[in-house]
Amino acid sequence: MRITALGHAGMFIETAGGNVICDPVIGPSFFGSWFPFPDNRGLDWERFGRDADFLYISHRHRDHFDPRALEAYIRKDIEVLLPEYVTDDLEDDIRALGYENIFHAPAGEVFHRGDLKLMITPLRAPSDGPIGDSSLSLDDGTASILNQNDSHPLDLDALLSFGKPQAYFTQVSGAIWWPMVYDLPQDSKQNFARLKREAQNKRALYYIEKVDAPHVFPFAGPPMFLREELFKYNGTGLDDDAIFTDQKQFLAHLKEQAPQYNGHVFVPGTQVDVNHGELTVTQTLYTDAEIDRIFDDKWAYLAEQKATRQQEIIDEEATRAEVIPPSEMLAAIKEWWEPLIKKSRTIRLGVGGNVRFRIGELDMVVDFPRAKVREYAGEECIYWYTIPADLVSTNIRDHEIDWSNSIFLSMQFSVGRSGKFNEFLTTFLKCLSVDRIEYVENWYQEQTDQTEDAEIGDWVVQRRCPHLRADLTRTGKIDENGVLTCSMHDWKWDLKTGRCLTTTGHPIRVSQCPLTDEALRAG
16 A cells, blocks of 8 residues: 655555545635645646545545645546535535535445445534544555544544554644634733643544554644734744644654654655555655755745745635625625524523624624624623624625634634633534534534443543543543543543533533542541
């Protein structure tokens, strides 16, 4: 088996049973904000497109699903291996590009293409990417690999039932706007960014140790930010307030924390050959010296990229919609959002207040408790966004149902809040369709039934994490202050009260273990 890195989360997998092209992205994506790092334009995209037998798109995020790259290089009759998601959004997007040869991969079940054994494991929680993410397992008899990309599966037993991979490809760098765009003091941004990077490292190591593959390839980020106003947020930031750990930084961390695993650089053109446990890595696009310069003199490399790629940003801006006048924009959002808010009782209660949006000349408030959208009139708000009017106008024109997968990941906005992170608000803004809202409401209702308890240390807690139902007997750790941390997403609870320390709501059921007879006698 041969795996060639295509940049970001993209890879081309040549096997005894056919060739799979995964997540081919050239970008830029998210309103011209994200470019693959390092530059992947020098690859032989014509060959990869021509020689691919199967196309796999892991999920709908635009740094994984690039319509322009598909249109330019991937033939329309290719067989698409589609993850089994609860809504048809990704399939609709793919069909709109003219792809009709679609295989609906059964979730978490093995299927075959000749000598090639495959399994696609989808995730379906509201916070999994754009309501969905997935991983791809492959085995052709000569090698077995796991392409996990951005997904964070909870049921690792089911995922690893496919077999232990020799090579493991996984995300280690984040894809989020926190804390860079928030209205915070600079020292707070720096502290929160450091905590976020540490949490990402812990989560990546958790999966690496659970998967236990001998060879590890960090990929799927970080991006390059080449827009003038975002340039400072590359990597860990010019001001140490960004969250994006690069491949070389993580590999150094892996070597220090878990030296039993062989970590490898995986950049555009990296060629990995695996044959019955023997693995070799060759660089075909960049020399070793060029790779060292890209990572060791990163800011100079980024500055060169920025200087030569501004036309791509200008071209993207030219595709945006004309700015809609404020009164028409308010009417359009009101007509679109109010029926959705009325359908979403759990989200209404979970948000529990007013959210202000300053969009160009429009100043509006979304009153979640009353399910109303209206002009802002001085109400107290729990969140407040400032967003360029052309981005919102484009989302209205395109009826973009996921503002996380467009405006927010672009980082071309700012936000403040009066309290903790509110997951329900973020979920609503990525669920702007009837299908998504109805699914999410049903999903939240199912999560309320968490009746099983388990002992962790000196405490009895509900076994399932209130966030995404991870098994806390596996993912939970309790510190000396009685704070429980779920290692999946670094959410925390004060066990003395059951209160969530990470976000609004989501308390945990908890009590102290009853003392044993022996402990009582000792007391």
